[in-house]
Amino acid sequence: MxxxxxxxxxxxxxxxxxxxxxxxxxxxxxxxxxxxxxxxxxxxxxxxxxxxxxxxxxxxxxxxxxxxxxxxxxxxxxxxxxxxxxxxxxxxxxxxxxxxxxxxxxxxxxxxxxxxxxxxxxxxxxxxxxxxxxxxxxxxxxxxxxxxxxxxxxxxxxxxxxxxxxxxxxxxxYPKQHLRNGIDKNTNTLRRFKRLTRIFKNVRINMNNDNYHSNDNITSFLLECLAFNVPTETYNKNRYNCIWNDILKDAIFYLWNGTKEDSSLYDEWGEVSDLLYLMRGHKWNRRDVHESMYWMWNYLQLG
Missing domain, CATH: 3.30.460.10 (Beta Polymerase, domain 2)
Structure with a gap:
C-alpha cells in the first residue's frame, strides 16, 4: 500500500x-x-x-x-x-x-x-x-x-x-439537490462518502504532482460524482472498523469494472443531484474514467 x-x-x-x-x-x-x-x-x-x-x-x-x-x-x-x-x-x-x-x-x-x-x-x-x-x-x-x-x-x-x-x-x-443528496449519501454511508471524495481529490493532486498519468478531464466534481455512485454497501461493509485501503480497493474496482466497454452500469450513473446523467452528453466519458481508475489503483499500490 x-x-x-x-x-x-x-x-x-x-x-x-x-x-x-x-x-x-x-x-x-x-x-x-x-x-x-x-x-x-x-x-x-x-x-x-x-x-x-x-x-x-x-x-x-x-x-x-x-x-x-x-x-x-x-x-x-x-x-x-x-x-x-x-x-x-x-x-x-x-x-x-x-x-x-x-x-x-x-x-x-x-x-x-x-x-x-x-x-x-x-x-x-x-x-x-x-x-x-x-x-x-x-x-x-x-x-x-x-x-x-x-x-x-x-x-x-x-x-x-x-x-x-x-x-x-x-x-x-441543480446545486440544491446536489447538496441535499450529498448529505443523505454521507449519512447513509456512516459519513464515509465525503471522506472518500476528499481522498480521491488528494490522490489526484498527488498523481498530478508526480506526473503520474494525470488527466485534466478527471475533475474534482467528477470525482465527487464517482464516489456518489459507489454503492452504499461498499462503504458500510465493515461498519465498526473503517479501513480506508479496503474501501479504496472496493470503490476503485467498482468504478473500473463499471466503466468497461461492455458494462451496463456507467451509462446509468448520475451526478450527485441525481437529475443529470454523468456520462451522457458531458465532456466526461467512459474511457477517461476507466483508465484513471486503473492508474489510481496502480499508483496506490492496491494490487
Whole structure:
C-alpha cells in the first residue's frame, strides 16, 4: 500500500478551522459587496454557496469558494416534447436577460472591489484572493424550471447559465439537490462518502504532482460524482472498523469494472443531484474514467 491508514485518515479530513473561517468570511464579504449596490435589487436575486465548499468536500490548500448569485425575477424553462408554453401557463418573457444580469453583477463587484480585483471569466466572475480573503468565483445564474410531465404543471427547479463563448447553449445544474443528496449519501454511508471524495481529490493532486498519468478531464466534481455512485454497501461493509485501503480497493474496482466497454452500469450513473446523467452528453466519458481508475489503483499500490 502506498499510504498508511494514518495518512489516508489525514487526507479525508475537511479544511482546517482557519481555512473554514477564511471561506466563511469571503462569503460574508461578497454578500456585503452585492448589497452595497442597487444596480440589481437585493430582492431580485438569491445568494448561496455551491461546489466543494458548500458540499463540505473541500480539501486543505485547495479550497477556493464558489458562490451562486441566482436571479429570481424570471426563469428559463424546458418543456416535454410536443408541449408549448401556454400548456403550462407561462406568459411572455421579461425585458431582461442572463447576459445583462451577468454584466450587472460584474459592475456591482467592480464598484465595491475595484476593477483590478475582478476578472471576468467564461462562466463566472472571479474576485481575486489576497492575504485577507480567499479567491471567490461568483457564478451568475437564473432560475430554471424543468417540466417533465406532459399532464401537469409540476416542475423541478434548478439554475441555468450561458458561457461567454457560447451565449446560446444552456448550462443547467441543480446545486440544491446536489447538496441535499450529498448529505443523505454521507449519512447513509456512516459519513464515509465525503471522506472518500476528499481522498480521491488528494490522490489526484498527488498523481498530478508526480506526473503520474494525470488527466485534466478527471475533475474534482467528477470525482465527487464517482464516489456518489459507489454503492452504499461498499462503504458500510465493515461498519465498526473503517479501513480506508479496503474501501479504496472496493470503490476503485467498482468504478473500473463499471466503466468497461461492455458494462451496463456507467451509462446509468448520475451526478450527485441525481437529475443529470454523468456520462451522457458531458465532456466526461467512459474511457477517461476507466483508465484513471486503473492508474489510481496502480499508483496506490492496491494490487
Amino acid at each position: 502506498k499510504y498508511t491508514e494514518e495518512q489516508l485518515n489525514r487526507m479525508c479530513r475537511p479544511a482546517s478551522d482557519s481555512e473554514e473561517t477564511k471561506l466563511h468570511n469571503a462569503e460574508i464579504m461578497l454578500r456585503r459587496a452585492l448589497s452595497a449596490s442597487t444596480i440589481v435589487s437585493y430582492s431580485d436575486y438569491e445568494v448561496f454557496g455551491q461546489g466543494s465548499y458548500a458540499n463540505n468536500t473541500n480539501i486543505r490548500l485547495n479550497s477556493d469558494i464558489d458562490i451562486n448569485v441566482c436571479y429570481a425575477g424570471g426563469f428559463y424553462y424546458s418543456l416535454p416534447e410536443g408541449r408549448v408554453a401556454n400548456d403550462y401557463g407561462l406568459g411572455n418573457s421579461i425585458n431582461y436577460s442572463f447576459q445583462v444580469f451577468k454584466n450587472d453583477i460584474e459592475s456591482m463587484l467592480v464598484s465595491y472591489y475595484g476593477r483590478s480585483e475582478i476578472i471576468r471569466k467564461n462562466k463566472c466572475i472571479t474576485v481575486k484572493g489576497n492575504t485577507n480573503r480567499i479567491q471567490i468565483d461568483v457564478v451568475p445564474t437564473w432560475k430554471f424550471r424543468r417540466y417533465d410531465n406532459a399532464n401537469n404543471r409540476n416542475y423541478i427547479e434548478g439554475v441555468v447559465l450561458f458561457a461567454d463563448d457560447n451565449p446560446i447553449k444552456r448550462i443547467i445544474n
